Amino acid sequence: MRASAATVWQVVHSERRQLAADLSGLLDEQWNLASLCPGWDIHDVLAHMVDTALTSRLSFARELVMARMDFDRANENGIAREKRQDPQDTLSAFREVAEFTRTPPANVATRLVEAIVHGEDIRRPLGTSGSYPRHAIVQALSYQLRTPVSFGGGRERAAGLLLIDRSTGATWGKGDDVEADPLDLLLAVSGRRVAQERLDGSGASRLVGAAAGASASRERRQ
Known part of the structure; x- marks a missing residue:
């Protein structure tokens, strides 16, 4: 909800x-x-x-x-x-x-x-990280997953991937597995570089690569 x-x-x-x-x-x-x-x-x-x-x-x-x-x-x-x-x-x-x-x-x-x-x-x-309400992270992630990159979302970055919340087992999408904390999933889907070791699964490298590609594209525009 x-x-x-x-x-x-x-x-x-x-x-x-x-x-x-x-x-x-x-x-x-x-x-x-x-x-x-x-x-x-x-x-x-x-x-x-x-x-x-x-x-x-x-x-x-x-x-x-x-x-x-x-x-x-x-x-x-x-x-x-x-x-x-x-x-x-x-x-x-x-x-x-x-x-x-x-x-x-x-x-x-x-x-x-x-x-x-x-x-x-x-x-x-x-060297720190925030402590955000889980429901807020999940709502933000869900929004990013249904919103195109051209509108500030991350739908294309997660295409063909099954994202899994490692703490609850909740899932989004379908395809190759990517298991991680919801916050790391949100950051990667939003085009932020996330260390490979923070994500598990057969689709982890693909999501990391998509996030890194988004970062590199922005750097070229600066």
Whole structure:
């Protein structure tokens, strides 16, 4: 069963607050570490999260027109707009928008995808990982699996694969097995590099390769 919009926002707001707390003691040089999102450092990802928290349906359309219908360019413009010279100021801005419920014209599940995937984009290079509600990870993964890559999802990356939650046995899709923690499945389906040893099964290398290919493609566009 999918969570209601109210439940989704409750999780998103909680995750934003937790991420802000986790970043409060970051050293200056850590802000410049490469994130899991190719071409962006940790400071860039946080600025992007500020920008998307401020994005409404109307402003999304306006910014996309200004970017000549190029989603990547619109994202880069948003980072440039919200990235402060001092990362602590960007962090303060993130705290200020943590409770916002604005969203682009998309399924509210995209807010879960953003909170979780971008949270890991930031945390994993710092040697940590978030503790997200399982139902939120599953809803985000389910959304990514039914959404084309061209719309920010990961449907094609998981084509011909049977994804298995190693903790519960829950499955998605059909084909060659890929068994892993749901969070790692979500990251790989979303085009993030996941270490091969974190996934098991006959289809694991294919999913890892699809995720790595997505990362390499983005790096070439930077």
